[in-house]
Amino acid sequence: MKLFKCWNSDITVNHDIMVMFAESEEDAKSKIVEARSKDECFRDWLLYDTCLDEVINDLKGNYEVFEHLAKGNINKFSEEVYRTIDLKNWSIEEYFVDKYSDVFVCYESYLDNKDSCQVVSVPFDAHDPEDYIYRALAERLAEEEHFRNFVSDAAVNMTFAEQFWHDEKGYVFEEYELDIRGDIYRKFNWDISKANNYIEKCFVNNVKEFFQEPQYADIFLEHVKNYDPNVETDFNEEFYIYCAKKLIEEGKYTSYQIEQVTL
Structure with missing residues (x-):
């Protein structure tokens, strides 16, 4: 077949x-x-x-x-x-198809072209088939330029970094003005310095929580701290794959419906 x-x-x-x-x-x-x-x-x-x-x-x-x-x-x-x-x-x-593999079809949550559906072959001896599939999807996503730009851009909205600018009440900025949320200012009696320290602390904690590999958290924090849009980002391949895999698993960038293809 x-x-x-x-x-x-x-x-x-x-x-x-x-x-x-x-x-x-x-x-x-x-x-x-x-x-x-x-x-x-x-x-x-x-x-x-x-x-x-x-x-x-x-x-x-x-x-x-x-x-x-x-x-x-x-x-x-x-x-x-x-x-x-x-x-x-x-x-x-x-x-x-390798005859020693199972085949899975992975549908993105939003379909608009044939590449929205990925085919992944998983070797019979794979220890964790689900993890193998997520890794394969992440490797493909990490190669895409628009994803790399998404991860590399340090802007506070519409980027990978946006998810870290939040506290227990949600996004720390006003949605449209991108000024610090009013309740945060009130919390610190309109002390701008304290409000800034608070949201920066939230950012750092959220980054460390996301990157369970401490070295990746440090790499990303250093990147945001010294971000220059005119300088090419020097993240390595594994960093992009790590980000892609985490985002796919958590359904934050894209999510997949995964089905095994049978005879």
Whole structure:
């Protein structure tokens, strides 16, 4: 059996991307048709929401499919209509799979393209398959430039650093003005120095709590302290992978629905 990743040209939900074992590409296409022709939205469109002329026009002369409808075989009718009209919107890519591995498909919480779904092969002898999957996803994410920029940017909002600027009540800045929260000022009788010391202490504590590896906490704190947007960040590969893995596990950057692909 071969492994195929198949995706619709319009990706909005999980079943717009299918990862499957199949004998061949044609077999994969048949499995797409079998699954998607039973989709409730497709059935509602075909049987209730569309007009007959529209379907006939899209079938482009393949009117034999109506024989199934005449015989009351709704499933076969739906399959043939889907094969003729919708299957052309799908792309198929074959993946190599080590025969000594299990295969998992990982759907991001927000799907908008084929890369929102990752395929991970886990060796049979992996001690912790879930950790192996998260590590593989993190290694891929850590290679992406936009993620590295997200981690490296020391701004207090819209960055990796934003999550550390909080106390027990939430984000320490006003959402729009990015000034220190009013209740924090009041807590310290409007002493700006004490308020600043308080939020900086919160930041440091949160960084140390996130980075359970002390050396990484020190690296990040030093980076923020001396941040210069004009100087290239010198985080190493393992640092980015560590950040990516933690964020994925905690669902703070992106989260995944993970399913094993079976025969």
